[in-house]
Amino acid sequence: MPVRGRMTLGLDEYLETLVRAGQDVDEVVEEVLEEASPEVGGMLYKNLRNDSEQWTPDLALTIEVDDVQKEGNYIFLEASVGGDDEDNQAAAKAKEYGTARQAAEPFFRPTLIYFRRKGLKNWMARVLERYGLQ
Amino acid sequence: MTTIFERVTTALNTLSPVIPFALALYKSTTDLPTTYITYQLISGVPEQNADDVETQRGYVIQISIWAKGGLVALPDVNTAMLAAGFQKSSERQLPQDTDTGHYGLAKDFVYLE
Numbered sequence: 001m002p003v004r005g006r007m008t009l010g011l012d013e014y015l016e017t018l019v020r021a022g023q024d025v026d027e028v029v030e031e032v033l034e035e036a037s038p039e040v041g042g043m044l045y046k047n048l049r050n051d052s053e054q055w056t057p058d059l060a061l062t063i064e065v066d067d068v069q070k071e072g073n074y075i076f077l078e079a080s081v082g083g084d085d086e087d088n089q090a091a092a093k094a095k096e097y098g099t100a101r102q103a104a105e106p107f108f109r110p111t112l113i114y115f116r117r118k119g120l121k122n123w124m125a126r127v128l129e130r131y132g133l134q
Numbered sequence: 135m136t137t138i139f140e141r142v143t144t145a146l147n148t149l150s151p152v153i154p155f156a157l158a159l160y161k162s163t164t165d166l167p168t169t170y171i172t173y174q175l176i177s178g179v180p181e182q183n184a185d186d187v188e189t190q191r192g193y194v195i196q197i198s199i200w201a202k203g204g205l206v207a208l209p210d211v212n213t214a215m216l217a218a219g220f221q222k223s224s225e226r227q228l229p230q231d232t233d234t235g236h237y238g239l240a241k242d243f244v245y246l247e
Contacts, residue, residue, distance in 0.1 A: 090229065093228075093229065094229075097196070097198070097226065097228055097240050098158055098159075098172070098174065098196075098198060098228070098240075099228065099229070099231060099238070100160075100166065100200050100231035100233075100234050100236045100238060101159070101231065101233070101234070102159065103158035103159040103172075103174060104158060104174055104176070104196060106174075106176045106177070106196075109176050109177060109194065109242075110176065110177045113177045113179060113194065114179070117179060117181065117192075118179075
C-alpha cells in the first residue's frame with residue numbers, strides 16, 4: 001500500500017460566508033480542492049526532493065493526486081506516493097516513517113499538515129475573493 | 135525556553151524499566167538493543183497568529199519503538215508522553231528490519247505551545 005492521505009476542507013467560518021451569500025457550498029468546496037490539487041502535488045514533490053538525503057526520482061514519479069471525491073458529506077482530495085509497485089511503496093514508507101537503520105525523511109505528513117492548516121484556507125480565500133465575498 | 139526535544143527526552147526518561155532511546159537514527163557500535171526507541175521531529179508549524187505575531191506553535195513528533203520480540207509487550211510510551219503534555223495522534227506498524235530482526239511501531243504525538 002502506498003503512503004496515502006486525505007485533504008478535507010473543514011473551514012466553518014468560510015462555509016458560513018458561502019451559505020449567507022446563497023452559494024452552493026459543495027460546488028465551491030469542489031472548486032477549491034480542484035484548484036489546490038496541482039499545488040498539493042507540487043508541494044509533495046518539493047518536500048520529497050528537499051528532505052531526501054539521497055534523491056530518488058523514481059519515487060517522485062509515483063506522486064498522485066486524485067480528482068476531487070465525494071463520500072456522503074465529505075468532499076476530499078486523496079494524494080498518494082508509491083503507486084502500485086511494491087518496491088516504490090516500501091521506499092515511500094521508509095522515507096516517510098524511517099526504518100531501524102534509516103531516519104525518517106518526512107515529506108508527506110508535512111504536506112498534509114500545511115494544507116490542512118493553511119494551504120486550503122489560502123485557496124478558499126482566493127475563491128471567495130473571486131465570488132466577491134472576501 | 136524548553137525545546138521540543140527536551141520535552142521528549144524528559145518524557146522518555148520517565149519510562150520504567152529504562153529503555154534506551156535516541157534522536158533518530160539510533161547509532162550503536164555494538165548490536166542494537168533488544169528494545170529501543172527513536173524520536174524525530176516531523177513538523178513544527180505556527181498554529182495561531184495575532185497581529186502578525188505567532189502565538190501558538192504545533193509540533194508533531196514521531197516516536198518509533200523497535201523490538202526484537204514483536205509488538206505485544208512494549209514500553210508505555212503513551213503514558214509518558216501524555217504526562218508530559220503531548221497528545222496522541224496516529225500510529226502505524228513499520229516493516230520488520232530484515233537484518234536486525236526488529237519490529238517497529240511508530241506513534242505520532244502532537245505538542246502545542
